Amino acid sequence: MELRHLRYFTALAEQLNFTRAAETVHVTQSTLSHQIKQLETEIGHRLFDRIGKRIVITEAGEQLLGKVKLALSAIDDGLRSLRGSAQQLSGSLRIGVTHTFNVSLLPTCIDIFFSKHPSVRVTVQEQNAETVGRGVEAGEFDIGIAYRPNSAAAISFEPLCNDEMALVVSPTHPLAQRKRIRMVELHRQNLVLSTNDTTTRELLDGWFRSVGAEPVIVVEMNPIASALALVRRMDVGAIISRQALIEVKDLCIIPIENPTPMRTPGILWNRDRQPTAAAKSFAVILRNAVLGTPMASRGRRNGNGQRFAGTMGKTTKLSRLAAK
DSSP states (O other): OOHHHHHHHHHHHHHOOHHHHHHHHTSOHHHHHHHHHHHHHHHTSOOEEEETTEEEEOHHHHHHHHHHHHHHHHHHHHHHHHHHHTSOOOSEEEEEEOHHHHTTHHHHHHHHHHHHOTTSEEEEEEOOHHHHHHHHHTTSOSEEEEEOOSOOTTEEEEEOOOEEEEEEEOTTSTTTTOSOEEGGGGTTOEEEEOOTTSHHHHHHHHHHHHHTOOOEEEEEOOOHHHHHHHHHHSSOEEEEEGGGGTTOOSSEEEEEESSOOEEOEEEEEETTSOOOHHHHHHHHHHHHHHHHSGGGSTTEEOTTSOEEOOOTTTTSOOOOOSOO
């Protein structure tokens, strides 16, 4: 059975006349008759009867017709959506994002998005995960990019990858030559960490407690660029998401193990709202960008030639960056 059989069947059921139905689907009357007979043979039921010169639909045909119309409607809607997505979009796109993903990932995705849809007005607000979640829930953002918020009753969370956190130090730091470091070895080390009102800090404190480590927290700050600036200037380390370190070449990035601090970023959707065409298009670019990031490649070297194991894309297959 092929799609054309169903279209021919629907046309004849609506017209109940071979000549008019054939004209509707742009085939000859003999072709239409032959295709209807093929369909009847395949399903094992007569769909139409001839009463004199009239064509009437059978009980089996009536039962099939409703289901076929629904199926064809869904298929046609899908095809129209695909055709529409290939066209240039307009309107606006409101994005809520945490700082981690606003460093490199989001600018990359916006660049690709604008190359396809330059008429869309994009607004980006950088917030913490909880605020991004509330914004998506309230309809203030069309799409959110963050770690899973704690309170997200009306939020649908689409995981993107596993994102580990790493120790970042300057090339002159005593730990700069380490290929990896255990969490317990950070005991009494001078560190720059996020403030204690963030989920990231809460998780880090838990990981430190699990191994009995108490680092010396020299500075608490949330902006990643500022934390990296301190690492460059002072004899301190920072524990930062690897997603935010993709373009960092002048610092030493050291994997942490036993345990490896790991989080799962994703896309936040409002369960009760249909995503806009612009949001759906941007989500496709975002997924491909995450899967295509160098973080997905194991054994990549950082700016100082040190090798580290990537975890981005660990749960999904590697794919190319969209829209080159």
